[in-house]
Amino acid sequence: MPSVDTLKAFEDLKAAELTDIQAKAILTVVKEAYETGLEKLATKSDLKDLEIKISNLEAKIEQVKFDLLKWFIPLLLGQAALILALLKLLKS
Incomplete structure (x- = not known):
């Protein structure tokens, strides 16, 4: 399974004019959702x-x-x- 490239995602969110805090919050939610989904896969x-x-x-x-x-x-x-x-x- 490919992992989430948080640095690239952070840079993309920054390029979309989000603040550091907003970008980090979004990435935290996405990463947690992704990891939770991986735990449930057979x-x-x-x-x-x-x-x-x-x-x-x-x-x-x-x-x-x-x-x-x-x-x-x-x-x-x-x-x-x-x-x-x-x-x-x-x-x-």
Whole structure:
């Protein structure tokens, strides 16, 4: 990331007929805003970590889907068998 060239910016502000105090105040605000913005940027390492976490979550979601189906299908079959048995019992 390029840094803020404060000397050139100061000279530009002075050329625009600002006082030293005004130019310094403006540059202080700009520099603080720039540095604060840099702190909040994600690095490639941050993005890679996030990709890994997302991948792990996707794997966990797939496992949960499988586990739900593993329990849900036998329950449906058991319920169907129970209903058929009750219907057969009621008919006789």
